[in-house]
Amino acid sequence: MAAKKLELEAMSLDDLWSLHEEISGILSDRIKAEKNELEKRLAALGGGMAVLADSSPAGASSTGKPRRKYPRVLPKxxxxxxxxxxxxxxxxxxxxxxxxxxxxxxxxxxxxxxxxxxxxxx
Structure with missing residues (x-):
């Protein structure tokens, strides 16, 4: 591990930056794959309710019906x-x-x- 740290310290700024971009891209791809896998598992366990709740508009309930509008109540x-x-x-x-x-x-x-x-x- 100490040898790799010395190798990184000896690298130029451009080389370090390109290594950073490469690592960031790989991490991003792996995180997306992990997220997709977890969403598939969650949909299988919960019947897809959690995924539907995230994608539904604010006024609609989980059943898909729009929320009933109540009349404005005057102050008493x-x-x-x-x-x-x-x-x-x-x-x-x-x-x-x-x-x-x-x-x-x-x-x-x-x-x-x-x-x-x-x-x-x-």
Whole structure:
């Protein structure tokens, strides 16, 4: 091994570069062959599902059907300080959680309805 290292150190820059390109080409070919072999094995084991998942468009599921489009959900709650909104779906936003911990009710932040105090007067 030490003799080969000495041989490399004695080589000219052009010779080293051509050796590098040759090695890179061989490595690239072997990596491609290895990848193809692994993809064949994976397709045989998994019925080809993994290969299909990589090649399908983002909107389609693994069955090939396009994903159903859901209608846009309008916001139901608004933060009066920052005008941030929340549709009422998913995890509650931090501003709403903090307000509720401080004793306020969720109905106070409702959009499109009169505030609870005004409803009591009517």
């Amino acid at each position: 709650y608004r933060n009066p300080q920052t005008a941030e909104t929340w549709s009422g779906r998913g995890k509650r936003p931090r501003w709403l959680v903090a307000a509720m911990k401080s004793g306020r009710r969720i109905e106070e932040f409702r959009i499109g309805e009169a505030s609870p105090k005004l409803r009591q007067r009517a």
